[in-house]
Amino acid sequence: MTQQINDVNIQIATVNGTGSQSANLILMRSLFNMGVPVAAKNLFPSNIAGLPTWYTVRAHHKGYQANKQDIDILVVMNADTVYEDIRNLRPGGVLIHDTGMKLDHALREDHINYGVPFSKLVNEATDNVKLKKKVINMLYVGVLAHLLNIEPEAIEQAVNKQFKSKPPVAELNSKAIQVGRDWAAANLSKADPFVVESIPGSTEGKILVEGNDAAALGALMGGCTFLSWYPITPSSSLCENLIDYFQRYRVDAEGKNRFTAIQAEDEIAAIGMVLGAGWAGARSMTATSGPGISLMAELAGYSYYAEIPGVLFDIQRMGPSTGLPTRTSQGDISFAYDLSHGDTQHILLLPGSVNECYEMAQQAFDLAERFQTLVFVMSDLDLGMNTWMSDPFTYPEGGYDRGKVLDAEALATVQNFGRYADVDGDGIPYRTLPGTRHEQAAYFTRGSGHNAQAKYSEKKDDWKAGLDRIAKKFETAAREVPAPVLTSGQGTDYGIIAYGSTDAAMVEVLDLLQASQQAPDYLRLRALPFCAEVRDFIASHPHVYVVEQNRDAQMTRLLSAEYPGLAPRLRPVLHYDGSFVDAIGIVDQIVQAEVKQKEFANV
Amino acid sequence: MSKVKTNVIGLTREDYKGGPTTLCPGCGHNAISNHIIQACYESGVDPFMLGKFSGIGCSSKTPAYFISKAHAFNSAHGRMPSIATGALLANPQLTGLAVSGDGDTASIGVGQFVHLIRRNVDMVYIVENNGVYGLTKGQFSATADIGSTLKKGAENPFEPIDLCGLALELGCGFVARSFSGDKKQLVPLIQAALSHKGTAIIDVISPCVTFNDHEGSTKSYDFVKEHDQPLQEIDFIPHYEEINVDYEAGDTVNVKLHDGAYLTLKKLDQDYDPTDRLAVMRLGHEARARQQLLTGLIYHNPGKPSFDDVSNLPEAPLHTLQPEDLRPSREQFEAIMQRLMR
Incomplete structure (x- = not known):
């Protein structure tokens, strides 16, 4: 059996509210500590406790960070979803299950099945009944550590980071991981190809961060002094992170707050306060999601016409209506662009990475004050709430543009x-x-x-x-x-436009297309209104695929309206089922369209 | 040539004037604008440090008709409280003076009104209350009394929202009611509201001569004059004047305000104590049942911290803070990055 080194997609199927998050973070960080690039995605329900959650850690030597639909190793800890999980696991995938679930009849022969007596093993880790529910999750970390050959030092480092203020907790969890690892070593014979090997220096100096944390840090550095917000998934963590930063770094020597943070009564009041503060000269912001911008529409138009600066982070989730509050989307693009009645337009920034969440948060305040208008930072749940690997952020040089x-x-x-x-x-x-x-x-x-x-x-x-x-x-x-970012390809005659969180998948898309002898030019939009480079890019390609995460091809429509003469060249490639966008789905659509294109040309 | 009269900061009454009104002749709101000018002039409010706020409606137009030397924010319908909250927190040195109407406050804006009071934003909030929508030509507002009629005869089947009662319920520290035609009462009340630290609500009955001044209206000049029940004779003594405590004991109360000014209240009803919240609430309900309009200082409690106090803000406005005041140091930033590393 050929080993597959440093390329594995691990999913944990669990129940929300069971404390599996610590175990998942330790698993991710252990790989990261070995120098294996990682990214993690949390697919969680709109619920506090008791509903299924899937946490996916992708490790890839090339640093691919986008979602990958195919799971290599699935750990099922949730009896409610286990049959569906087994059904969905690809042929050849690895299934780690609790022998206590009695699944023998459901196990598939085209999977590599490892049964682990998790419920019994947990007794070896602790006698404390209350702790068992949490600690049981550490067992799968141990089992995976054995199967993948994760270095014990990398795990220890991750455990200590996770529980740094609580040494006894760290000790207990380390013990549980060791119990899992020892049991696996003694009882499982490795039948799968997945292993990890340390890559010296590869992740050294890199950071792991969520986009909402990055944006909060950007707002802090960008001189935001006024935050007004109304809690809404998936934007709340941006505001909560910012408030943490405020309390830590914005209390002056006399104990006075160099900030105001107000939890408003609703999104209308939140944007109202932002405009009031912006009018009075403060760098003010709010963060919300689709339902919030619907409520903010009236005052967004006020900002446009009365020319008042403000920054609005829209961490997009799946609409329409309440929609899927915990699923990602790029569904607010066209609505946000001309949010409000009458002739209205807004500046939209489109961060494509956690680093851009950080950088654009700062730019947004400069642009808002320069242009005396509302600036939208169009992030999404994938960018905002998932964990991404990045180069460390740069300390800003120079002052602010106060306009x-x-x-x-x-x-x-x-x-x-x-x-x-x-x-x-x-x-x-x-x-x-x-x-x-x-x-x-x-x-x-x-x-x-x-x-x-x-x-x-x-x-x-x-x-x-x-x-x-x-x-x-x-x-x-x-x-x-x-300005947009151009990645030049060679040898093919089409172009691709994408934006926002899709960029993570695009890196992989370009590699996959290259493997099939296609090397399109790729233009990543970073802001609206469009600049001349966007028009030139479309004009210089016979056809251009526009990849976006919504049903209605919103960016394609905006581009078509902006450049009606070029509209026939635009071909939407869409992803809107609520899952995190992945490269294969995009490549499949493009390749199929290219086949059709060639057939058509040959008729 | 006689010397032009000036106030305590050396400004003339002329310095407080606004643009010409575009409201109907005889509108109560115009009288209130003049009372605001008088109060600000007499109290020596600095126009450059005044922020005027309003929503949408006839009343909300009026900040254009007084004190043109002050910045104004004529916002969206029902949203003035949030706008004012943002502006006054961003710059607590500003004096906030808001004018709203009964539609702007009691209907579309009642949520923001409630939360403004709950937070105790330091500002004067005047409701020019005429019980009717003027700009859209004469529909009932939420303060119209049950049984009162529109000009064309339609009767209001709903209980009114009593804005003073609502403010009381929410713990507002300064609640007053007056009548646009009662300069003697309203000017000192506005002055006292300006001296109060926290949200000061003044519900001013201000008849709409075009749509709600007929028989059957309970917000007409005739009705208000007939049912007005002043609680006190009011006088305002600004902080820069000495107070003479020369009144009959038990008959007159001196209410000390945050900036050192006093409001002297000569009681007309011996039983009325504007510091006894529960009694005030009971009397308010009883008066409403009798169709009496209690005017004067309804309730006063200076003890509640204002929102900018709670927010623990520095003295300088937020916009004056520089990058070096706002960014953590390079070392602190490096530590943040380290925390996110291996």
């Missing part, structure tokens, strides 16, 4: 200040902050019609000039938002 703000001193040099006047020809007006001591400073902020002097106006010329000037501002913005 065009006139203080009293500056106002003294200005004649006839007009809040909404286009002085510089870039569509961006100057603003003043309340509390500015100057006769010219005050202006009247309103969502109703106003002229360049911020006076109420229903005159047609004033109205049109205002809207046209804001459109011009967004033309300027298109040149200043993060």
Whole structure:
């Protein structure tokens, strides 16, 4: 049997609320500690305790981090899903099951089956009945450690990191892992090909982080001083992480808070507070998900028209309606882009990695203040709540771009200040902050019609000039938002556009296509509005696949509307069943479409 | 030439004026705008440090008609409390003065009204209450009394929301009611509200001359004049003036406010104690049953910390903080990264 080294996809089927998370993190970190690149995905129910959860750790020497539908090793700890889990496991897959479940009749011959008496073995780890439920999870870590040949030091390091403040807990869990490992060594004969080997230096200096944590850190570094939020999955952890950072790093020498964090009564109030704070000059933000932005629609339009900065993280989940609250999606793209009634448009940033969650969180505050408008950071559940490996983040250099703000001193040099006047020809007006001591400073902020002097106006010329000037501002913005990233291929004549969390799968997609003699150019969008490079990319390819995680091909539609002449070149490749996007699914669609394309060309 | 009269910070009354009103002649709201100007002038409110807030409706237009030297945020319908909360937390040096209406506050905005009071955001919140939607031409609002009628005769079948009662229930530390036509009562109440640290609610009955000033309305000039039951004769003594404690004992109470000012209340009803919350609630219900409109200082409790106090903010506005104040050091950042490593 040929060994498959450092390429394994391990899934733990368990029940939420049983404390398996610690075991799963230790498993992931053990591999990471050996230098094997890892990523983990948590498929969890919208429920507090008692429903099935699947945690998947993917280890791959090339650092592939996207979901892989095919599971190599499945550990079933949940009796409720075991039959379905066995049914779903691919032929050749490894099944680790509890012999106490009495599954013999259901086991498949095309699987490699390892039965482990977990419920009995746990007695060797502890006598404490309460602890058994949790500690039993450590046993599968031990069994996997034996089967995969995970180094004991790597495990010990992971256990100590997990329970660093509680040495007795660390000891107990280490013991349980050892019990599992010893039992496996004595009782299982290895029949599967999966092993891991340490790769010196490979993960040294890398970090493991969730996108929401990365975004929170970005907001901290980006000078966010005001957070208002309403809890909603999958965005809550962003706010909670940020509050932790605030409390740790933003209390001054006198014990005063250099931040405000308000849990609002609903999403409408959350965005209202963000606008109030942004108007008063604070770098303000909220984080929410689809149902939240639905509620924020009215004030999003207010921000657009009255030109008030703010940052909104949309950690997208599967809609419509309540939808699948714990499943990922890119379903809010077109809604967010013109959120609110009337002619409205917003700047959307599209982070494609945890590093970009961190970087774009900072850029969002600069862009919001530069353009005096709401900036959306369109993350998703996959990026936000799963654990990703990354290079460490960079400490920011330089100051913040606070945009065009006139203080009293500056106002003294200005004649006839007009809040909404286009002085510089870039569509961006100057603003003043309340509390500015100057006769010219005050202006009247309103969502109703106003002229360049911020006076109420229903005159047609004033109205049109205002809207046209804001459109011009967004033309300027298109040149200043993060540019797309081009990965040049060779030898094929088509292009691929993708964005956001799909990028992790795209790395693998390009490798797989190359293996089948195709090497398309790949453009990763990083922001809306679109810039000229996007148009040029489409124009330079006879056809372009647009990969996205929604049913309606939302980005394809936006591109088609932006470039109607190029629209016939765009071919949507879609993923919207709620699972994390994977490379094989994308490659299959593209390859099939290419076959059709060639057949059509040959007719 | 006579010297122009100035206030304690050297400004003239002219310095507090706003743009010309576009509301109907005779509208109660215009009178209130003038009372706000008078109160801010007399109290020496610094226009540059004043933030004016409103939602949507006739009342919410009025911040354009007073103190043009102050920044204003005429927000969305029912959302003023959240906007004001954000602005006043971002810059606690601002004096917050909000004007809303009964539709803006009691219907679409009742949720935000409730939570503003719950948080005790430091601001004055004036409701210009006429029981009717004016801009959409005369529908009932949620403060319209049961049995009152629209201009065309339709009768309101629902109980009203009593905003003072609601504020009391929520533990608001300053609750007052007045009448747009009662300058003598309303000006000192606004001054006292400005001196109060925390949310100060003033529910001002302000008749709509166009849609709700007819017989059958309980928010008409005639009805209010007939049913107005002032609780006290009110006088305001700003912090910069000395107080003469020269009143008949038991008849007059001096209410000390946060900035050192006093409100003197000459009792008209010997039994009324604006610090006894439960008694105030009971009297409020009884008065409503009798169709009496209790006006004056309904309730006062200076003991509750305001939201900016609870938030433990530094004195300077948040926007003045610099990158070095806001970013952890390189060493701290490195430690964060280390925590995420092996």
